[in-house]
Amino acid sequence: MAFPFLSYFLAAALVLLVFLRRFSDDQRRFGNGVLLGLCTLFLLAGSFIGLDHFLRPLTRAVSTGLIVGATVGTVVVAGFLVTNGIRMIRTEGGGLANLLPLLAGVAVLVALGLLGAAARFENGLLRAAATATLFLAGYLSFLFACFIGYAVLYQRVAGRRPVDFVVVLGAGLTDGSVVPPLLASRLERALALYRRQKARGRSPILLVSGGKGADEQVPEADAMADYLTERGVPDEHVVRENSSTSTEENLKFSRELMERLRPGYRCVIVTNDFHAFRAAVLARRAGVPGEAAGSPTAAYYWPSATLREFVAVLVAYRVTSLGMGALLLVAGVRAGWHG
Known part of the structure; x- marks a missing residue:
């Protein structure tokens, strides 16, 4: 082929067509984000090879800039994560989620150190470990970029059709019975959606979902219902699901209530922005017909929460994640050992 970069553009176009087909069918798939990421990679690769074909000296300068930028950017990101992690521990406590x-x-700093050591010392074992680490880090970075990018896109384009229920997912209460700011943010977003539907002539029901934790005096659903009625929502427009203890149970138990109250319903699921896309994925798996809407989250809390959601998505797709990770580790060891 006279212009080899055209094959990359063709591959990008084909992946984009598959993405658009799947996206129009159901927006609540993590695979959509992976397809969009692959399309972007093919476009970038094609652009880079095309640049090399026509302007090779410029390609070398761009390559050097990318390597330097990627190295500096990685160090900056690692420093930010460490700083944010320390703040999370001081502010929210030392739980595993806050340690992420x-x-x-x-982990990023250790990986950089390993790569630097492998570049400096001639050692097959060290080189194999560094290459395997690079392959695995590249895979995880790609998936994380797909997750972040698609989660943002999903929030921008998710359907806003008429709904019968506005479902609010619960979160932990403060002092056993007080709605904290994180949960209040969800309830305020739910109120706005409820009022918007009312203004359009609908009669939606606010369904609050959350059971009673071991350190809570009342079920989360009861505290959430009180919050809404205090702000003018009629009692008859609020339904409580007060048995769930996880997002999966929130959706399962809420689905059973909605099916009984309004067969053939549609809903919107309200949670925080960092949690919205995973909630949508879980809703699809649970057979709940509805999209997810996110409410704002404090900036300092967002990195930890987003990492937690990303890990949860990897666990949800654990067979694929572990399989690909193992293949890349083996490929990295072989490439590094024989390199």
């Missing part, structure tokens, strides 16, 4: 930014930042 710190652990991720340290």
Whole structure:
């Protein structure tokens, strides 16, 4: 082929067509984000090879800039994660979820150190470990970029059709019975959606979902219902699901209530922005007909929460994630050992 970069553009076009077909069918798929990421990679590869074909000296300068930028950017991101992790521990406590930014930042710095050592010392075992780490880090970075990018896109384009229910997912209560700011943000977004539907002539029901935790005095659903009625929502427009203890149960138990109250219903599921896309994925798996809407989250809390959601998505697709990870580790060891 006279212009080899055209094959990459063709591949990007084909992947884009598959993405558009799947996206029009159901927006709530993580695979959509992966397809969009692959399309982007093919476009970038084609552009880079095309640039090399016509302007090779410029390609070398761009390559050097990309390597330097990627290295500096990685160090900056690692430093940010470590700093944010320390703040999370001081502010929210030392739970595993709050440790994620710190652990991720340290892991990035260790990987950079391993790569630097492999470049400096001639050692087959060290080179194999560094190459395997590079392959696995590249895979996880690609998936994380797909997750972030598609989650943002999903929130921008998710359907806003008429609904019969506005479902609010619960979160932990403060002092056992008080709605904290994180949960209040969800309830305020739900109120706005409820009022918008009312203004359009609908009669939606606000369904609050959340059971009673071991450290809580009342079910989360009861505290949420009180919050809404205090702000003018009639009692008859609020339904409580007060048995669930996880997002999966929120959706399962809420689905059973909605099917009984209004067969053939549609709903919108309200949670925080960092959680919205995974909630949509889980809703699809649970057979709940509706999209997810996100409410704002404090900036300092967002990195930890987003990392937690990403890990949860990897677990949800654990067979694929573990299989690809294992293949890349083996390929990296072989490439590094024989390199």
